[in-house]
Structure formats: C-alpha cells, structure tokens
Amino acid sequence: MTKLRVGVIGTGSIAGCHLDAYLDNPDVDLVAVCDMNLERAKNVADRYHAQRAYGEVDEMLADPEIDAVSICTWNNTHAEFAIKAIEAGKHVLVEKPLSRTYAEAQAVEKAVAGSDRVLQVGFVRRHSPNCQVLKSFIDEGELGEIYYAKASCIRRMGNPGGWFADKEISGGGPLIDIGVHVIDLCWYLMGSPKAVSVSANAYNKLGNRSHIKTMPRYRAADYDPEKNSVEDMVNALVRFENGASLLLETSYSLHAPKDNLSVSVYGDKGGADLEPGLMIATEKHQTILNVTPQLASSTFQLKEGFQNEIDNFVAACRGEAEGLSPAWHGAEIMKIMDAIYASAESGREVSLV
Ligand SMILES: NC(=O)c1ccc[n+]([C@@H]2O[C@H](COP(=O)([O-])OP(=O)(O)OC[C@H]3O[C@@H](n4cnc5c(N)ncnc54)[C@H](O)[C@@H]3O)[C@@H](O)[C@H]2O)c1
Incomplete structure (x- = not known):
C-alpha cells in the first residue's frame, strides 16, 4: 500500500509533536507544512524535510498530493479548516478543542457525516x-x-x-x-x-x-x-x-x-x-x-502519547484501524x-x- 501523504497546518509549539511522530511513522510521507507566518513554515519545512511550505491554508488544501492534514492552529480556525479540509477530500486530525463552541462543532460533525473521510480529534491522553x-x-x-x-x-x-x-x-x-x-x-x-x-x-x-x-x-x-x-x-x-x-x-x-x-x-x-x-x-x-x-x-x-495518536490516525486513514476519537466525541x-x-x-x- 502506498504511503499516506500528510500536510501539517500550523507550525507553532504543538506542531513539533505531530511532525516528530509523522517522521517516525513508516507509512507516512510528510509532503508540506503551512503557516500564516510563512517564515516559520519555511523553517519548519527545512527542519523536518517537508517538500513544500505554504503561507495559505487554501493553497495547501488544493494540493492534490496531500491525503491527510493535522490542524495545529489557533482554536478559532479549527472548525473552519476542518470543514474545508473534509470538503477538499482530506482526512483530518484536528487538535483539541474541536472548536470554540458547540455550534461550530456541530457544523464539523455535519461535514464529516456527509463524507467518507476520517476526522479525529486530538485527545492525545x-x-x-x-x-x-x-x-x-x-x-x-x-x-x-x-x-x-x-x-x-x-x-x-x-x-x-x-x-x-x-x-x-x-x-x-x-x-x-x-x-x-x-x-x-x-x-x-x-x-x-x-x-x-x-x-x-x-x-x-x-x-x-x-x-x-x-x-x-x-x-x-x-x-x-x-x-x-x-x-x-x-x-x-x-x-x-x-x-x-x-x-x-x-x-x-x-x-x-x-x-x-x-x-x-x-x-x-x-x-x-x-x-x-x-x-x-x-x-x-x-x-x-x-x-x-x-x-x-x-x-x-508526551512523546509516546503523540506517537500513538498519530499512528492511530494514520492507520484509520488507511482503513487499518478504528480511530479512537471521532468528531461526535469532540462535539x-x-x-x-x-x-x-x-x-x-x-x-x-x-x-x-
Ligand atoms: N494536545 C495537546 O496537548 C496540546 C498542547 C498544546 C496545544 N494544543 C493545541 O494546538 C493548537 C495550537 O497550539 P500551539 O500551542 O501550537 O499554538 P502556537 O501559537 O504556538 O502555534 C499556532 C500556529 O498556528 C498559526 N496560525 C494561526 N492561525 C492561522 C491561520 N489562520 N492560518 C495559518 N496558520 C495559522 C500561527 O501562526 C502559529 O504558528 C491549539 O488548538 C491548542 O489547543 C494541544
């Protein structure tokens, strides 16, 4: 089976835990990172040997060579980016909390229910x-x-x-x-x-x-x-x-x-x-x-938790395991x-x- 091609949105503090774990998963190809701070995204792309750095989320989501994304941005973007990513045909691992409000979470749930994509909430513990x-x-x-x-x-x-x-x-x-x-x-x-x-x-x-x-x-x-x-x-x-x-x-x-x-x-x-x-x-x-x-x-x-979370997400995207934290749990x-x-x-x- 081919590798899961991954992009990470947000390259701040917690993104490193996702990136380390993706690099240590043999079924993953880390394709790109994205941050509105493009300088930060470029530095992180260099450090983790990602092929591309984007400054705009829409550009990354339009990349046909990405199958799945981690969303590691501020909470106000979680619901919006998760819905856009699902609509763009990507699997999604979205950091906790799923959103800022229950209403936003319900919108995510609806988008996931109408798709065949995997969405997991980052309940790492x-x-x-x-x-x-x-x-x-x-x-x-x-x-x-x-x-x-x-x-x-x-x-x-x-x-x-x-x-x-x-x-x-x-x-x-x-x-x-x-x-x-x-x-x-x-x-x-x-x-x-x-x-x-x-x-x-x-x-x-x-x-x-x-x-x-x-x-x-x-x-x-x-x-x-x-x-x-x-x-x-x-x-x-x-x-x-x-x-x-x-x-x-x-x-x-x-x-x-x-x-x-x-x-x-x-x-x-x-x-x-x-x-x-x-x-x-x-x-x-x-x-x-x-x-x-x-x-x-x-x-x-921390390291073990994130590795297990990412491994579970990757396996769920590949149809090899049940994800532990579906959208409705986050909601x-x-x-x-x-x-x-x-x-x-x-x-x-x-x-x-
Ligand atoms: N699972 C955990 O234990 C854990 C721990 C810490 C943080 N988090 C979660 O991770 C997320 C990020 O937290 P952090 O500590 O890394 O924050 P951070 O501020 O260090 O990093 C967030 C990054 O997102 C980027 N960003 C914000 N809005 C953006 C947008 N619209 N488009 C592109 N990039 C954007 C910022 O420029 C920044 O680089 C939060 O949702 C937080 O709740 C989870």
Whole structure:
C-alpha cells in the first residue's frame, strides 16, 4: 500500500509533536507544512524535510498530493479548516478543542457525516498506555458501573499568553485549553454518557501572572502578556443521563502550592486513579486491594502519547484501524464545555435536555 501523504497546518509549539511522530511513522510521507507566518513554515519545512511550505491554508488544501492534514492552529480556525479540509477530500486530525463552541462543532460533525473521510480529534491522553489499559479493564466490567469521576488540572503559573489569552480566538481559558483533556478522559472512561445538566463557576482573580519570572510556563509561539480576556479558574459539576456525575476543577492561575493533574473514576466494583499514575482499587476476600498494573510508565508521556495518536490516525486513514476519537466525541465535549461557561455566566444550573 502506498504511503499516506500528510500536510501539517500550523507550525507553532504543538506542531513539533505531530511532525516528530509523522517522521517516525513508516507509512507516512510528510509532503508540506503551512503557516500564516510563512517564515516559520519555511523553517519548519527545512527542519523536518517537508517538500513544500505554504503561507495559505487554501493553497495547501488544493494540493492534490496531500491525503491527510493535522490542524495545529489557533482554536478559532479549527472548525473552519476542518470543514474545508473534509470538503477538499482530506482526512483530518484536528487538535483539541474541536472548536470554540458547540455550534461550530456541530457544523464539523455535519461535514464529516456527509463524507467518507476520517476526522479525529486530538485527545492525545486517550492514546496513553495507562488510559488504554484502564479502558480495557473497564470494558471488561472490572470496575462495574462507573457512577463518579473526578478531575483536577491545575496550573498556577498563568496562561500561555498570546492567542490563548484572547477569548475571541481561543473560546476560553483553562477550561477549553487544559480542562478539556481531563473532562474528555473521564467521559471516555465513563463510557461516553449523555450529559443532562451542568452547574459551574468561573473566576478571573489572578490574571495571567506574567509578572512572575521564577517559574517556566507553556507559551504560545507568539507570547504577549498584554492580552488576557479569559477566565483563570473554573469548577464544575456535570450530571449524566445514567445518574453518574463528574466533578472538575481547572486553572491557569491559582494560589496553589503546586500544579496538579489528577483523574479518577469510581465504579460499584472498583475505582481507579488514571493520573498521576495508574492504580486500581477493589476488594477481595473481605479485604481492600490496591492493584498497580505494571507499565513502562504509569502516567502520560508526551512523546509516546503523540506517537500513538498519530499512528492511530494514520492507520484509520488507511482503513487499518478504528480511530479512537471521532468528531461526535469532540462535539459532546464541546457541548459540556459550552454548558459550563453558560452556567458560570448565569450563576445557575444549565439543563441539556
Ligand atoms: N494536545 C495537546 O496537548 C496540546 C498542547 C498544546 C496545544 N494544543 C493545541 O494546538 C493548537 C495550537 O497550539 P500551539 O500551542 O501550537 O499554538 P502556537 O501559537 O504556538 O502555534 C499556532 C500556529 O498556528 C498559526 N496560525 C494561526 N492561525 C492561522 C491561520 N489562520 N492560518 C495559518 N496558520 C495559522 C500561527 O501562526 C502559529 O504558528 C491549539 O488548538 C491548542 O489547543 C494541544
């Protein structure tokens, strides 16, 4: 079978993770990269030995020698570029979040439904071995019925600046940027239940903390400390149709003594911490047991996660595997996040039925 010919749209910070993984996949030919900053695109094309560098997305999508694209641009472009790419006959891997709003996500879903192309959402943490092992235990019924999940994704050092801090471009702050990962992990492990109501709070108390110079932070390719129109902290309670619930907290800036990333799910036969390290709790012979699956790493590893995500996408495009994160999953997560913002805005519970 011939190689999948790939183009990468957006050549900023996260694009490197996609490009490294494409280069390490023997079934891929990296054809082109594209960025509205053409200089950046050219430099990245040189570094990764891509044949072409484009400054315009439409030009890249018109390239008949490209079968599939990764979309690694700002959130305000995700839905538009994904739809255009599908219409141009390309398979699509679009970075998280799928879009800025649920309405945009529904438009993507519609475009995908009317085509025979693959669209995958970049929920990279699903592809981590700790998540896949836990998912297989859950699918075999080892935890019983999952009725509660809890996730915390706390950064304390401030937002990544630039477009991440501009609500019009990003769609929101830590919720849509980093909270999205842990909401998705819980929802995926819970078996993709339908959300029925959301109660949430959003705060903007500490701002972007750009005055703090002593700690490193994730930065947009174009960091600009002047921009800051997004929330810095969100908490939320999501109820699902099957009676299960999810408790979430996420921040860019918080007076917390340390960053935290934790994800747990609890069922009537067992529970598990996925992060900060996979461990399963259950009981046997009137005794509580903590069981630790032995993995090369019990926690998410960036390089491994992206390699698995890209390998899964490439295999799905070639018809050799089922993609792990279809468009409707991305849309359901957007529906929950839209409701979280709406509840925080109104100060009331939002019903989704
Ligand atoms: N999966 C993850 O863990 C993860 C981590 C970080 C970022 N991301 C996602 O990746 C995306 C990019 O984030 P980043 O940190 O790389 O941002 P970035 O600002 O570093 O890079 C984005 C690039 O997109 C380019 N771009 C923006 N709009 C464009 C347009 N209309 N046409 C062409 N190029 C355009 C910019 O010039 C820039 O080079 C975001 O959606 C973000 O949510 C995902």
